[in-house]
Amino acid sequence: MSENLVLVNGSCNARCCHCPYASNSATACLSGEPLSYIENVRSDLVILSGGEPFESRIDTLFNYMKACVSAGKYFRVATGGHVRLHPYLPYMKSMPRFAGIQLGTDVLLPERNANSLRHRAIWRENLSQLNDLNIGFGITMTVDNDVEFEPVFDLLGDVRPDFFLTNTMNDGAEDLEKLRSSLKLRYPEVKIETGYTA
Numbered sequence: 001m002s003e004n005l006v007l008v009n010g011s012c013n014a015r016c017c018h019c020p021y022a023s024n025s026a027t028a029c030l031s032g033e034p035l036s037y038i039e040n041v042r043s044d045l046v047i048l049s050g051g052e053p054f055e056s057r058i059d060t061l062f063n064y065m066k067a068c069v070s071a072g073k074y075f076r077v078a079t080g081g082h083v084r085l086h087p088y089l090p091y092m093k094s095m096p097r098f099a100g101i102q103l104g105t106d107v108l109l110p111e112r113n114a115n116s117l118r119h120r121a122i123w124r125e126n127l128s129q130l131n132d133l134n135i136g137f138g139i140t141m142t143v144d145n146d147v148e149f150e151p152v153f154d155l156l157g158d159v160r161p162d163f164f165l166t167n168t169m170n171d172g173a174e175d176l177e178k179l180r181s182s183l184k185l186r187y188p189e190v191k192i193e194t195g196y197t198a
């Protein structure tokens with residue numbers, strides 16, 4: 001786990017089959033003042049994450065964002081992409097030090113999520129709004145045996161993220177390299193990073 005990840009919610013309603021955070025009750029991961037956690041992050045960029053941060057009480061998430069601003073740190077929010085972001089994006093965009101969104105892809109894949117078809121519609125809606133509002137975003141992709149990312153490529157269409165963040169679940173270095181090569185071919189202009197934050 002990267003040391004600039006701050007878990008603002010320890011659960012997620014999307015219930016991907018492989019995920020330790022999959023549950024349907026919002027759980028705060030941290031107790032105490034957000035500012036004290038944020039000030040201790042040894043990076044200028046904080047990733048507010050979960051579970052699903054947009055399923056925490058929204059004032060909780062906003063308090064973490066405000067704490068980042070107070071601490072003089074840039075922040076990005078990592079979401080599964082299955083929650084509608086449009087009520088929050090304009091406010092987030094107006095905040096100083098907002099560094100965009102990191103969209104997960106697990107909810108889109110039938111191998112990982114039984115409701116992937118339903119999630120795809122909201123994910124695509126979020127993508128369009130990020131694009132329309134000119135908010136920077138990255139796409140996280142985690143390889144595993146036999147997972148097909150075609151649904152992600154289809155949904156991206158002509159939209160280009162700022163970066164891809166690539167990971168592997170089972171130390172599958174070969175699978176990871178395959179994914180990175182395929183991304184390089186399809187999206188030569190997009191940065192490809194490895195890890196959970198970029």
Ligand code: SF4
Pocket residue numbers: 012013014015016019020021022050051052079080081104106107
């Ligand atoms: S969207 Fe992410 S956090 Fe939520 S269940 Fe799926 S993998 Fe876990």
